[in-house]
Amino acid sequence: MSSLEIRDLVVALTATPEKPIVKGLNLTIKTGEVHAIMGPNGTGKSTLSKAIAGHPDYTITGGDVLLDGKSILEMEPDERARAGLFLAFQYPSEIPGVSIANFLRAAVQARMAEGEELDATGYYKKLYSKMDLLKIDRKFTSRSVNEGFSGGEKKRCEILQMAMLEPAFSLMDETDSGLDIDALKIVAEGVNAMRGEKLGVLLITHYQRLLDYIVPDFVHVMYDGRIVKSGDKNLALELEAKGYDWVKTDLATA
Amino acid sequence: MSDIDTLPPADETAVNPVGGIDQAVGDFQYDVNYEFDAGTGLNENTVRYISSVKKEAPWILEFRLKALKTFLEKPMPTHWATTDLNNIDFSKIRYYLSQGQKPKRTWDEVPDDIKKTFERLGIPEQERKFLAGVEAQFDSEAAYSNIKDIVAKQGVIFCNSTEALREHPEIFKKFFGKVIPTGDNKFSALNSAVFSGGSFIYVPPGVKVAQPLQAYFRINAENFGQFERTLIIADEGSEVVYMEGCTAPKFSTSTLHSAVVELVALKGAKIQYITVQNWANNVFNLVTKRGVAHEDAEIKWIDCNIGSRLTMKYPGVVLKGKRARGEVISIALANDGQHQDTGAKMIHAADDTTSVIVAKSISVGQGRSTYRGQVHIPKHLKGCKNNTECDALLINSNSRTDTYPAITVRGDTHAVQHEASVSKVNEEQIFYMQQRGLTEAQAMSLAVNGFVNDLVRQFPMEYSVELKRLIDLEMEGSVG
Numbered sequence: 001m002s003s004l005e006i007r008d009l010v011v012a013l014t015a016t017p018e019k020p021i022v023k024g025l026n027l028t029i030k031t032g033e034v035h036a037i038m039g040p041n042g043t044g045k046s047t048l049s050k051a052i053a054g055h056p057d058y059t060i061t062g063g064d065v066l067l068d069g070k071s072i073l074e075m076e077p078d079e080r081a082r083a084g085l086f087l088a089f090q091y092p093s094e095i096p097g098v099s100i101a102n103f104l105r106a107a108v109q110a111r112m113a114e115g116e117e118l119d120a121t122g123y124y125k126k127l128y129s130k131m132d133l134l135k136i137d138r139k140f141t142s143r144s145v146n147e148g149f150s151g152g153e154k155k156r157c158e159i160l161q162m163a164m165l166e167p168a169f170s171l172m173d174e175t176d177s178g179l180d181i182d183a184l185k186i187v188a189e190g191v192n193a194m195r196g197e198k199l200g201v202l203l204i205t206h207y208q209r210l211l212d213y214i215v216p217d218f219v220h221v222m223y224d225g226r227i228v229k230s231g232d233k234n235l236a237l238e239l240e241a242k243g244y245d246w247v248k249t250d251l252a253t254a
Numbered sequence: 255m256s257d258i259d260t261l262p263p264a265d266e267t268a269v270n271p272v273g274g275i276d277q278a279v280g281d282f283q284y285d286v287n288y289e290f291d292a293g294t295g296l297n298e299n300t301v302r303y304i305s306s307v308k309k310e311a312p313w314i315l316e317f318r319l320k321a322l323k324t325f326l327e328k329p330m331p332t333h334w335a336t337t338d339l340n341n342i343d344f345s346k347i348r349y350y351l352s353q354g355q356k357p358k359r360t361w362d363e364v365p366d367d368i369k370k371t372f373e374r375l376g377i378p379e380q381e382r383k384f385l386a387g388v389e390a391q392f393d394s395e396a397a398y399s400n401i402k403d404i405v406a407k408q409g410v411i412f413c414n415s416t417e418a419l420r421e422h423p424e425i426f427k428k429f430f431g432k433v434i435p436t437g438d439n440k441f442s443a444l445n446s447a448v449f450s451g452g453s454f455i456y457v458p459p460g461v462k463v464a465q466p467l468q469a470y471f472r473i474n475a476e477n478f479g480q481f482e483r484t485l486i487i488a489d490e491g492s493e494v495v496y497m498e499g500c501t502a503p504k505f506s507t508s509t510l511h512s513a514v515v516e517l518v519a520l521k522g523a524k525i526q527y528i529t530v531q532n533w534a535n536n537v538f539n540l541v542t543k544r545g546v547a548h549e550d551a552e553i554k555w556i557d558c559n560i561g562s563r564l565t566m567k568y569p570g571v572v573l574k575g576k577r578a579r580g581e582v583i584s585i586a587l588a589n590d591g592q593h594q595d596t597g598a599k600m601i602h603a604a605d606d607t608t609s610v611i612v613a614k615s616i617s618v619g620q621g622r623s624t625y626r627g628q629v630h631i632p633k634h635l636k637g638c639k640n641n642t643e644c645d646a647l648l649i650n651s652n653s654r655t656d657t658y659p660a661i662t663v664r665g666d667t668h669a670v671q672h673e674a675s676v677s678k679v680n681e682e683q684i685f686y687m688q689q690r691g692l693t694e695a696q697a698m699s700l701a702v703n704g705f706v707n708d709l710v711r712q713f714p715m716e717y718s719v720e721l722k723r724l725i726d727l728e729m730e731g732s733v734g
């Protein structure tokens with residue numbers, strides 16, 4: 001079992017390190033668990049996930065992030081990725097001219113020991129089976145990464161990458177937004193198929209609907225850069241019924 | 255990197271028999287030993303020396319001497335080109351290096367990055383030593399002469415230009431210097447004065463050469479490629495693909511490379527000329543390349559330039575016959591401290607001629623790329639087409655790119671299209687790729703490869719693989 005431990009984390013924009021966005025956040029995720037984070041726009045959910053992945057726009061000014069007890073803060077983004085961290089982006093980038101097949105192939109290869117050769121047949125077999133699972137047309141393998149993809153296609157492509165790279169921890173930032181009902185089910189099925197002893201998930205979402213399909217073990221409410229409430233899946237339902245004002249008033253009275 | 259050119263020879267007159275020769279004796283037959291070179295600096299003696307070593311006919315010597323005069327008279331083209339050209343010290347350059355006189359260095363003296371590059375490119379041990387200047391000569395005749403024999407059965411002449419001058423003077427003379435006249439520019443004049451090495455190819459009518467011809471087989475000291483002169487003639491209805499040199503980093507002992515390449519595609523013939531060059535970053539690479547396409551003929555230049563301090567190269571096609579077609583595909587990568595000044599020239603001179611230019615440049619760090627295009631369609635012609643596309647990719651904000659597309663079109667029956675774009679590899683894209691486990695260098699390399707991908711697909715397999723590796727290496731070098 002692995003663990004991802006976020007300890008008193010303070011994150012600011014690299015440009016304005018004195019103004020924290022994430023303001024002392026604590027959360028521990030173990031493989032086998034699915035944690036959902038909900039919270040109003042602009043509370044720092046994406047900031048949290050990108051900072052953990054090592055995005056250069058963000059600087060960690062306090063606290064630590066530990067993977068199996070070891071700090072990852074000194075690691076480059078690609079080292080963190082190879083150590084088992086995956087970020088499904090809220091807004092995935094387009095990479096013109098680089099096909100999905102070649103991109104993923106390079107990513108898979110990057111995880112192999114030096115001198116080790118990628119088994120092309122095995123790779124394509126796996127790629128196709130994951131694409132089938134996510135109901136992505138095989139023609140997509142030759143399309144440039146995310147270029148000209150619809151919003152939903154981009155999100156599905158993120159999950160495809162996750163399925164191929166088999167991370168220990170996946171931070172999924174609003175993977176449900178932009179998906180139609182059918183696509184949502186497909187993506188959820190894909191994630192559920194990966195769920196298990198080897199995967200820990202942090203699911204950032206605004207909607208209870210996703211949590212109907214990917215049932216979380218824990219739900220956290222993030223507000224103003226902190227986790228202000230934690231509970232089980234029922235917390236999401238309560239939140240849906242009462243809105244964020246409820247958390248705010250709760251905070252005020254606390 | 256050490257620069258042999260700038261080292262004074264131990265004893266100029268002792269090693270160079272030309273030093274004390276009486277210039278008045280024009281037809282003096284030097285008792286030349288191949289172990290000597292022409293020394294440094296350029297004057298009439300240098301030219302006479304080269305010509306005599308090569309045992310050339312008098313008309314060639316005359317041609318060379320006239321060219322020298324033109325070269326000396328012509329000003330540097332700094333009124334439009336970079337003033338960096340003024341930094342070339344012509345007096346310190348060695349204009350001719352015969353076999354056995356390659357400056358010696360040991361393998362240990364070869365810089366590590368060069369060794370690493372050889373390794374990454376998978377260059378055979380023997381060739382590595384030659385390319386690094388450790389060995390005077392790489393005898394690859396045996397390895398490559400095979401292809402020469404095969405094509406000879408079809409009547410194809412494929413040899414180096416020195417040999418061609420001796421053995422096929424009638425064809426050579428007919429076409430030589432006709433596509434690119436000596437006075438075309440200062441550097442074509444220089445080449446015309448001191449050329450040595452380069453290929454000569456003649457393809458008889460109707461012959462389609464099945465495999466691409468490569469210059470590998472003639473690698474030796476002389477052909478190391480400072481002032482090579484290549485002439486390819488595809489007779490009526492014939493077809494040939496030529497791949498220039500090799501893509502190894504030319505760990506050149508010289509800082510000036512100035513080649514001239516002339517192509518002649520007679521009626522209905524097709525020539526494709528492919529170059530992937532990777533120069534050391536102290537080299538001035540000033541090359542003139544042009545082809546003439548006769549009726550229904552087709553000339554296609556594929557030109558990839560990586561490295562060098564300054565590259566100036568604008569492959570061109572003169573569309574001389576009706577329905578002739580010209581194409582230039584150019585890829586240039588300018589890294590820190592490098593300037594790629596590249597482009598294409600299309601001179602329409604007959605009705606219904608078509609030209610296509612696709613130029614892609616990549617500027618990294620302080621690297622600078624310039625696109626210069628010239629498309630000329632005069633008024634009296636009908637039904638000409640040109641399509642020009644130039645795209646620039648910038649990797650980080652310091653790099654610079656300029657575009658000078660000069661398209662002069664007169665007359666109203668022509669179709670001309672021009673597109674240009676500048677894009678950037680942004681931090682977000684790099685981060686996205688890094689998040690998938692690729693290093694920063696791998697990410698940049700992938701972005702660059704993606705940018706040129708649609709062009710590279712047209713390359714022969716081994717060239718596209720090597721170009722990809724070269725891009726990888728460049729990107730590796732460009733990140734801390």
Ligand SMILES: Nc1ncnc2c1ncn2[C@@H]1O[C@H](COP(=O)(O)OP(=O)(O)OP(=O)(O)O)[C@@H](O)[C@H]1O
Nearest residue numbers: 013021039040041042043044045046047048057090
């Ligand atoms: N790169 C950036 N440049 C400027 N401001 C930023 C940047 N990244 C985040 N911010 C600011 O930090 C705050 C938190 O943004 P973040 O994207 O983390 O919110 P979020 O919780 O993911 O919101 P949403 O639910 O809308 O996705 C916002 O006020 C946002 O404008």
Ligand SMILES: [Mg+2]
Nearest residue numbers: 045046047090
């Ligand atoms: Mg967000």
